[in-house]
Amino acid sequence: MNVAILMGGTSTEREISISTGTAVAKACEQLNYEVDSVMLNDSIESVLPRLRNMDIVFNALHGGEGENGDIQRCLDEENIVYTGSGPEASYLCMNKHLSKGVVREAEFDTPDWYLINPSDDIPKNLIFPLVVKPNDQGSTVGLSIVHNEDELIPAIDRASVHSDKILLETFIPGREITVAIVGKDVFPIVEIVPSHELYDYECKYTTGMSRYECPAKIPEALTNQIQNDALRMYEALNCSGYGRVDFRLDDNGRYWFLEMNTLPGMTDTSLVPKAYQSGGGTFSELINKIITEALNG
Ligand SMILES: Nc1ncnc2c1ncn2[C@@H]1O[C@H](COP(=O)(O)OP(=O)(O)O)[C@@H](O)[C@H]1O
Ligand SMILES: [Mg+2]
Incomplete structure (x- = not known):
């Protein structure tokens, strides 16, 4: 069987994806599969010709379009079989x-939360500690625990580097x-x-x-x-x-x-x-x- 390992990508989790992809490629070799490690450096279209010849794509991407359903939708359109969830669940x-x-x-149960834009007014009567995080990032990037009101704006600023939608979530000890x-x-x-x-x-x-x-x-x-x-x-x-x-x-x-x-x-x-x-x-x-x-x- 031919397995393409799709890794890299342009999200902040690129390096983690390469670690995942390298480990998966090694495992596939041990399983005696034919392996093609496909490093994604720009758009998915650029690597489609390599993926079309394979029996399956192992999606080793993390974050960004590799995880948010865009690449899954594209692979579906091409009738390419891939590991993991489809476009809707990924999104x-x-x-x-x-x-x-x-x-x-x-x-x-999920902790109470507000979704805000960085420029919005801060919701009233917040209870601290809070966790401030980008709505659509992984790997704890841009995430802070906020213990009091003074720490809130800097935390929102840190999160807003990664997303234009920010979660203010109740901290669960x-x-x-x-x-x-x-x-x-x-x-x-x-x-x-x-x-x-x-x-x-x-x-x-x-x-x-x-x-x-x-x-x-x-x-x-x-x-x-x-x-x-x-x-x-x-x-x-x-x-x-x-x-x-x-x-x-x-x-x-x-x-x-x-x-x-x-x-x-x-x-x-x-x-x-x-x-x-x-x-x-x-x-x-x-x-x-x-x-x-x-x-x-
Ligand atoms: N509401 C919360 N209460 C306590 N700790 C939290 C909360 N939200 C996040 N954390 C901490 O931050 C880590 C990362 O948060 P998570 O929501 O899993 O986002 P991601 O892993 O995508 O960055 C968690 O594993 C946990 O340690
Ligand atoms: Mg997590």
């Missing part, structure tokens, strides 16, 4: 405001957990214990900057409930192939949806491989599972 999940709305509509899904299989919950206040860019991508616990030490009944609900959120958001849901878990055992990642990282330090490997599987088997999902799903 929805890239937009935190929209995806939080769907999740709340389905009666799950507690633990950081994430749930990976491939097809209909929900993996063991991963707990992340970052060495910073936030699971920020450095903690995400530097080995040793976070501690991971998988399976997370959470009572069994609650674990099952979180896993079931993660799958229901994935379905409510119309995701397919694979995905990863980020939650905060508070001291009362309430879990709060933060976001759905339709193209979660697949590097050595990434969470989906950790979750899968905790059950005894290998990285190559995980990649094969994602490819099989795309071909048969």
